[in-house]
Amino acid sequence: MQAAAAAVRHPRLFPPSRPAPRGTSAHPAPLRLLACHRSAGKRLAFEDREYTVQDLAAPGAFDGVDIALFSAGGSVSRKYGPAAVARGAVVVDNSSAFRMDPEVPLVIPEVSPEAMGNVRLGQGAIVANPNCSTIICLMAATPLHRHAKVLRMVVSTYQAASGAGAAAMEELKLQTQEVLEGEGANTQYFQTAGCSGLQIEYAFNIFSHNAPVLENGYNEEEMKMVKETRKFWNDKDVKVTATCIRVPVMRAHAESVNLQFEKPLDEKTNWLCLCCSIILRGAPGVTIIDDRASNRFPTPLEVSDKDDVAVGRIRLDLSLDDNRGLDIFVCGDQIRKGAALNAVQIAEMLLK
Amino acid sequence: MQAAAAAVRHPRLFPPSRPAPRGTSAHPAPLRLLACHRSAGKRLAFEDREYTVQDLAAPGAFDGVDIALFSAGGSVSRKYGPAAVARGAVVVDNSSAFRMDPEVPLVIPEVSPEAMGNVRLGQGAIVANPNCSTIICLMAATPLHRHAKVLRMVVSTYQAASGAGAAAMEELKLQTQEVLEGEGANTQYFQTAGCSGLQIEYAFNIFSHNAPVLENGYNEEEMKMVKETRKFWNDKDVKVTATCIRVPVMRAHAESVNLQFEKPLDEKTNWLCLCCSIILRGAPGVTIIDDRASNRFPTPLEVSDKDDVAVGRIRLDLSLDDNRGLDIFVCGDQIRKGAALNAVQIAEMLLK
Known part of the structure; x- marks a missing residue:
């Protein structure tokens, strides 16, 4: 419809x-x-x-x-x-x-x-409702931001077909079937903007998000993450850069998020434990999947059709001094928390 | 064999x-x-x-x-x-x-x-030969590093099945067929380390790289990028952080690379043009695919079975002042430039 x-x-x-x-x-x-x-x-x-x-x-x-x-x-x-x-x-x-x-x-x-x-x-x-990628990122980043103030965030996304709608999901499925059967992949949906002869094959491929690219070189999806984060945190100074990529996954987005904080945490503070145990474990709507011994971390498939956003690969960023950085990997169902669920939750708030 | x-x-x-x-x-x-x-x-x-x-x-x-x-x-x-x-x-x-x-x-x-x-x-x-992800990243980053000295690099990878070998490629293909036929996906290769009961489904899914996770929370693949970059650039101070993710792609890796430079470039310098036109366009083994108007950028499929590494999404990083940052997206054939071709090129150097 x-x-x-x-x-x-x-x-x-x-x-x-x-x-x-x-x-x-x-x-x-x-x-x-x-x-x-x-x-x-x-x-x-x-x-x-x-x-x-x-x-x-x-x-x-x-x-x-x-x-x-x-x-x-x-x-x-x-x-x-x-x-x-x-x-x-x-x-x-x-x-x-x-x-x-x-x-x-x-x-x-x-x-x-x-x-x-x-x-x-x-x-x-x-x-x-914020953009789906913004919601999924900020579900995990906001509790950390409240604790130590994020100064800069570098995000790379792994976005599912569902963000482009049902036709894109169907194209991914059909194209993958065609490729497995040895046929040429038929591309209808993901024709590159402005150049009808050029087509992006989705089966077993990844590509830069199909949103139009602006004069500054960012695409619209990326600029949503930049601008919406500033508005959401009410902090016009927060620095955000994002690279948004479409991956051949059906309905959940993933994001690799690098966070740089204002607060230099003293050596006594076990920042990692603090993040995991106190901040993220207490965050509503967030599930931690971070089992290093068995290499078990969030995947889009695991969060598909689930309400919670999953966070894992939580580790101190080796590239920043004074324990000021953190790398995390976040997955969330694009249709649920990235869109419909968030809207329904807003409606629920109004009814309380 | x-x-x-x-x-x-x-x-x-x-x-x-x-x-x-x-x-x-x-x-x-x-x-x-x-x-x-x-x-x-x-x-x-x-x-x-x-x-x-x-x-x-x-x-x-x-x-x-x-x-x-x-x-x-x-x-x-x-x-x-x-x-x-x-x-x-x-x-x-x-x-x-x-x-x-x-x-x-x-x-x-x-x-x-x-x-x-x-x-x-x-x-x-x-x-x-460096690690495949390191080679593909450094093919593009090194010419830029030589120009303006990279201080810090934040990398998120989108790695193909081929990096895990022929069995992994076959598993991706067979599993995808099973899922499309409505059967449960059969996982043999990507069982998570140390926990035999747990399996990672690869079809239409992405997951944290299967290399063992070390005590600092990075996996071995990520630490290769950190350490090999330092050795390769002969710069023990260069700061690198990486998040390595496996995506359902057959044989070429992609990487989202955020670069922070030492040199503050003055306003008169059109850094972006400089990067594109002079540095990267002149770099051997590098092809630029960066057509913003038609949203055409490198994809793993496009570089598969090719020798060159492709670079695109080249843009000034909005999150860093003084034009000190750049975001790029790099794709390279993991089997060719990421492994075999690089070894053969070394042999060719010896024969010259």
């Missing part, structure tokens, strides 16, 4: 593994599914009910909606988000449209509940 | 794409293939001739050998390398056995021919 936006009156849009509070029977239609006119009329099942998809552009589409979860790209959010807000809805937007708007909170509920500020149910507002 | 060592009397061990100078007919057997007793007696074809594999441990195995290319792991190199040297051969060793030995040159011919020092044909000696 293209251009879909889901409007919720009651918190029923939770994955089956997260039991939803039972709504009262006074509201016969707590969930409303909205999409563009091409999808309007389709019937979709959720939990024990079927719903008819309604036209997003119809008059009154957002009437009576408390929370509108938008997940249809920037242009749809820009066009219909303000209409929902005008009707009193709180829009939880998964696109990049409003993320850098100084009036819009950028929220990862586990690590920045305070960023919600004065947003309340019934008072129209927009709340933005 | 396990435990194989090839001994060369004439430069005939060149890939077909690199035409070998025709040897004189005065040497009827310019190439000798050596391996453990299990493989002795096998017949192997090379170019227009068949060779019988001989027993490495047989008396006189290295008699009359000028150059011995060892590619059979550290224990074989340690056991038989000195025997070859005692017979006057120059051993070009692809294992890690002698790399950090201060008496042994660590050579990448394009960027450090001078490291060969006094090694001459006919005077027994050992020359070491």
